[in-house]
Amino acid sequence: MPVETDAAIRDILEDETIAVVGCSSTPGKAAHDVPSYLLGQGYEIVPVNPFADEVFGRETVDSLADVEDEIDVVCVFRPSEEVQGIVGDALERDDVDSIWTQLGIRDDEAVARAEANGRAVVQDRCMKVEHRRLIA
Incomplete structure (x- = not known):
């Protein structure tokens, strides 16, 4: 079951x-604006996008x-049908502690x-x- 308590999300x-x-290079898209906000909050953002050379001045x-x-x-900004593969890629890494799918993105089997x-997993x-609700 995905993480749902405030303490676990925090x-x-x-x-x-x-x-x-x-991650998108297009301002106005959630896949750009959300990571931009997080970058402004002090997070280290690694943009993953095979169709862009850089986002936020960072190489993708x-x-x-x-x-x-x-x-x-x-953090996943891809259609729900791609979540299974992204989770597979994340599980190949020993360093990934959490997977977060953005609004409207769900795959219970991948979770x-x-x-x-x-x-x-936050879904x-x-x-x-x-x-903003829990930290800012």
Whole structure:
């Protein structure tokens, strides 16, 4: 079952490095504005987007496998049908503690798989909204 308590969400929001899968270079899109907000709050943002060269002045990577730095949280801005593969990529890494799918993005089977592998999962919630509500 995905993380739903304020205490558990707050614990995830205390992590520092967030890989944003589907991070957008287009202002006005949630996949741009949410990570931009998080960057402004002091988080280390790693943009994952095979179709952009850079976002926020940071070089993008094509996939989670290409991220050289340690990742605490994988934040997903991709359609629900892609979550299973993204979770698989996250589970290949030993450093990912949590997976967070943004509003409207759900895959209960992927959540169960991630949790069975010891990862916390927040599903169908906006990281910016939760940060403002619990931390800011």
